Amino acid sequence: SAVISQKPSRDICQRGTSLTIQCQVDSQVTMMFWYRQQPGQSLTLIATANQGSEATYESGFVIDKFPISRPNLTFSTLTVSNMSPEDSSIYLCSVVHFLGTEGNIQYFGAGTRLSVL
Amino acid sequence: AQKITQTQPGMFVQEKEAVTLDCTYDTSDPSYGLFWYKQPSSGEMIFLIYQGSYDQQNATEGRYSLNFQKARKSANLVISASQLGDSAMYFCAMREKGAQKLVFGQGTRLTINP
Numbered sequence: 181s182a183v184i185s186q187k188p189s190r191d192i193c194q195r196g197t198s199l200t201i202q203c204q205v206d207s208q209v210t211m212m213f214w215y216r217q218q219p220g221q222s223l224t225l226i227a228t229a230n231q232g233s234e235a236t237y238e239s240g241f242v243i244d245k246f247p248i249s250r251p252n253l254t255f256s257t258l259t260v261s262n263m264s265p266e267d268s269s270i271y272l273c274s275v276v277h278f279l280g281t282e283g284n285i286q287y288f289g290a291g292t293r294l295s296v297l
Numbered sequence: 298a299q300k301i302t303q304t305q306p307g308m309f310v311q312e313k314e315a316v317t318l319d320c321t322y323d324t325s326d327p328s329y330g331l332f333w334y335k336q337p338s339s340g341e342m343i344f345l346i347y348q349g350s351y352d353q354q355n356a357t358e359g360r361y362s363l364n365f366q367k368a369r370k371s372a373n374l375v376i377s378a379s380q381l382g383d384s385a386m387y388f389c390a391m392r393e394k395g396a397q398k399l400v401f402g403q404g405t406r407l408t409i410n411p
Contacts, residue, residue, distance in 0.1 A: 213398060217340075221403075222388065222401040222402060222403050222404055223342070223388070223399075223401045224401075225398045225399070228397070270340045272340075272342060274342075274399075276397055283330045283347065283349045283392075284392075284397070285332070285344055285347055286344070286399055287344055288334075288341065288342035288343075288344075289341070290339070290341040291340040291341055291342070293340055
């Protein structure tokens, strides 16, 4: 499995500001994902980040609000822009570990717990 | 339409007992994968077990096993000999063929009582 380091682990931010979350993997991976988990809810995919191409966003998420960078095969950032209290969530990055013909597993970072005041 | 359904919002189990967490799924794709994750209060998502749609046998990982009933479209997680540290949220998820993203159920909060 991959070791995924996510920073910061938590933050408290003022509305209108932006926060950049970093995700570092200990091995090269093709696909990285960013998920959001609102309080008491399940996980929802924000976007898929592939190295060398623009991120692919899911319905309801836009690049202006959640810009993503993927400069190489081991690193990605997600920025939560112009934050409001509704952005208070846990943000998690994940990577795909391929098992060959047996399929693949997604492993997650420890998450960033964001509170917006 | 809900693709993953977890009907148990919360469960309370005595320590050392076995527990079954329910998960049903909906897909018309013949090739898919089913996953269970554990989320402690710290927020991290811990991978527990994986079952491929073509796997003939139920997946097992230590105290975790997946009761895969394909015709019923169910993928229940069984935890044997539960421990206090098993108290957490548990999420069932599915990945369909051709897609790498996971679709998650709403989760079950499991509490193990001493």
